[in-house]
Amino acid sequence: MNITLRINGKQESIECLPGEMLTEVLRRAGHFEVKKGCDTGNCGACTVLVDGKPVLSCSYLAVRAEGKEITTIQGLADEAKKFAAFLTAEGADQCGFCAPGFALTVLAMKEEFSSIPDEAQIRHYLAGNLCRCSGYEGQIRAIKKYLEAQHAE
């Protein structure tokens, strides 16, 4: 079947099978910035935003995304670069495989909270993003500093 998706503001017509998940369809359309990690709904590497909400694209039926706004890390490149600078400064970027999903979840959290979330709230919101390099401490420091800087702007 053929579906039309709006990806990062651009309309794209894509062939897909009825039971296919969004990760497969996005990557087939050339969006390799959407990482395929565990592929079982656990690691958060494949996170994208659907109508502004973070979802695991490996567990999201592709046909259901028709007519919705899909945002990958490329769609928020400017904002993601700002956040990435904080990750690098804290030594938290490491191999980088989890970074696109991680950054999208952080950006979604920033939009969802009206004030700066505390550390417990940050850890809770990011519980679905696994990183096997860093141990999270650097990332938590980077997120806090990024959110504080954004709030100050």
Add this chain to the structure above:
Amino acid sequence: MEILKYACPQSKDEAFRLIREEHGTAIGGAAWLRTNTKTIALGVDLAGLGLEYVREVGDHIEIGAMTTYRELETNPLLRARFGALFETTVSHVVGVQLRNIITVGGTAAGRYGFSDLNTTLCALGAQVVFYPDQTMDLAQFIERGAKVPFLLEKVLLPATAKGTYHQMRISENDFPIINTTAVWTGSEWRIAVGSRPAATRLCPKAMALLGADLHPSDDILASAARAAADELQFGSDIRASAEYRREILPVLVRRALMEVRE
């Protein structure tokens, strides 16, 4: 999972017809499709039916079948009526990204043994409404299932209740080893236990011991907690043995009861 043919009906009548007459399989949150090896001849996506809502109707609260866990976690009406009960129940389920996908209806219809949410819904005395006109206690549905293919439209809850959820997990985002929700309805106690690892069950003997008093003594709470473990069956799996579950449960039930009592 493979879906050979896909339909996204825009009315409940059409969805019901596809499920009943064309042997369609209802698709709720669809998060488990990826890890399932079945083949579905006709997938009936419920996303077009407008079943995403939490609203007060008369003397109860209705939750549409396609309402996500994240909505339960953050919904102001549920927060106002049940405190943090729904937040604490669903907040261990992987991450925000999965909770933005999985649904109340998918969980109830699946009658999953590992479910956090079904335990709380059963303790609240939730009813499930099957389109067009059948209403059934969720606890009864979980125990007996349905004889014919169904379209689960919504879940009904009492307008308010005081409850708390306790669970034990090996790691933060794993399935629970055991879980329990204790609820004071305003006139009686209700206790449900899930992840035994089999599906959620109520604990009628323990509930009877507590009577109709919001402030039972510590001894009565301890007896009820022990009774809950004695009246249920437990099983062993890769997460825990039946014996371990039986020993842990009274501790969780007593904590839950004490928290509600206070």
